[in-house]
Amino acid sequence: MTKQADLKLNVHGRVLVAAPSGELDHYKAERLRAQIDSTFEKSSCRHILLDMGGVSFMDSSGIGMIIGRYKKTELSGGRIVIANMSEPISRLFDVSGLSKIVSRAESAGMAMHMLGGSFDE
Amino acid sequence: MNKSLIKLEISAFTENISISRVVAAAFVAPLDPTVEEVTEIKTAVSEAVTNAIIHGYARQGYAEHRGHASEATHALESENSENNEAGDNDFVQIIFSAENRVVTIEVRDSGVGIENIESAREPLFTTKPELERSGMGFSVMESFMDSVEISSLPGEGTSVVLTKKINGAQQ
Numbered sequence: 001m002t003k004q005a006d007l008k009l010n011v012h013g014r015v016l017v018a019a020p021s022g023e024l025d026h027y028k029a030e031r032l033r034a035q036i037d038s039t040f041e042k043s044s045c046r047h048i049l050l051d052m053g054g055v056s057f058m059d060s061s062g063i064g065m066i067i068g069r070y071k072k073t074e075l076s077g078g079r080i081v082i083a084n085m086s087e088p089i090s091r092l093f094d095v096s097g098l099s100k101i102v103s104r105a106e107s108a109g110m111a112m113h114m115l116g117g118s119f120d121e
Numbered sequence: 122m123n124k125s126l127i128k129l130e131i132s133a134f135t136e137n138i139s140i141s142r143v144v145a146a147a148f149v150a151p152l153d154p155t156v157e158e159v160t161e162i163k164t165a166v167s168e169a170v171t172n173a174i175i176h177g178y179a180r181q182g183y184a185e186h187r188g189h190a191s192e193a194t195h196a197l198e199s200e201n202s203e204n205n206e207a208g209d210n211d212f213v214q215i216i217f218s219a220e221n222r223v224v225t226i227e228v229r230d231s232g233v234g235i236e237n238i239e240s241a242r243e244p245l246f247t248t249k250p251e252l253e254r255s256g257m258g259f260s261v262m263e264s265f266m267d268s269v270e271i272s273s274l275p276g277e278g279t280s281v282v283l284t285k286k287i288n289g290a291q292q
Contacts, residue, residue, distance in 0.1 A: 023142075026171045027135040033253065057142070057160075059167040064255035088160045095264045096257045097244075 007032055009039050013121035014078070015112065016045040021054030026061040033065050037072065046078030047115045051108045053084035062089075063096045070102055079103065083111035125219040131170070133178040133211040133230070141170045141215050148217040149224055152287040161265035162224065162285060166215070168258040169228035169281045173213040177232025177279055180211075181252055223267075226283045234275040241271070 006028070008019040018036050022028065040048065048069050055062075066082065073080045082104045085093065093099045105111035112119055129144050131137040145166040146159050154162075174180050214229040235241050242263075247256035262269045266283045273279040 023139060025135075025138050025142075025167055026175060027138060029253075030135070057163065057167075059164050059171065060255045060257040060261050061171060063257055064253040067255060068253040088157070088164070092164070092261065095261055096255060 007035055009035065011039070011043050011045060012112070012119055013117050014045055015047045015049050015115050015117040015121075016040050016043060017049045017051060017108070017112075017119075019051040019054060019108075021056075023057040024055050024062040024065070025057070025059055029061040029065040033068055036069060040072065046073065046076050047117065048073050048078070048080045049083060049108065049111045049115060049117075050080060051083045051111070052086070052089060053108070055086070055089065058089050058092060060092070060096065063092060063098055066098065066102060079115060081105055081111040081114050083108045123218055123220070125217075127217040129215040129217070130212045131215070133174045133180050133213055133232075135171070135174055135180065137213075138167055138170050138174065141213075142167050144215070145217070145226065148219075149287060152219065152222055152224070153289045154287045155290050158285070158287055158289070162226070162283075165262045165265045165269075165283050165285075166226055166228070168262050169226075169283065170213055170215065172258055172281070173228055173230035173232065173279065175252065175254075176248065177213075177230035177234075178211045179233065181249070222287045222289075224285050224287055228281045228283070229278065231278040234277055235271070235273040235279055236275055238271050238273060 006020060006022050010017045016039060020032050050066065070080045080102060082102055084107060085104055103114060105114055127144065127148055129141065131140055142163040145163050149159060149162055216227040218225050240246050242259045244260045245256040247254040259269065262283060266285045268284045270282040271279065
């Protein structure tokens, strides 16, 4: 059982970059949020950049996970931006109304720009 | 006897949800569905099976043992901390059938049942906010499938019947 390999976490200044991969269902979402929160709390990050490029499947468990991280960044005066969403995940965003509250970007670079950070940090 | 009928039974653990999606995709494959149709069916099945496990049988993964996010690392070390108290005979049954390109998938559990089906159907309604459930499960099923029928008896279990016509790439 892989425990860490399905999520890459990197801190760039005030931005925590989280790049999950594989299928994001309830089982996986529970583990992702634990790992993201743990790193977020230990760091001095305010923002989360969620790079969905490696996610091949997502159901409403992923929506719940994203809403939770949205609230978390809001509490620390930050934001969350979602990058590289596939077409099916975009549809799920629209169905759930999440697209009204969470910003999205075409690429991780654009998302980083929206958060005022840099991958060089 | 219906030739295209498959009954799948999985024990009520969240790590088994992925198997139900794999079987759903394999079941509809002979109907030559579009990639979009396969995704919609996989998503709806994933929602229904997740509900059966975490609501029907109240199995929530390790979250309930976690307490707080900062204890996450510890929780991850004990990967097998999933709640086993719900009993080893808790199964989710998924029955796939197809007729004239209409796929019917029934997801059945013998769990606690749903007190109020109308509330459960409402967007954003969840009985488990602590698990960060979005409350969008039935809304997603309804928007991705042609019909979603829910029947439930408190204390007896729940059945969710999902149907969808597979148009495929030709139309």
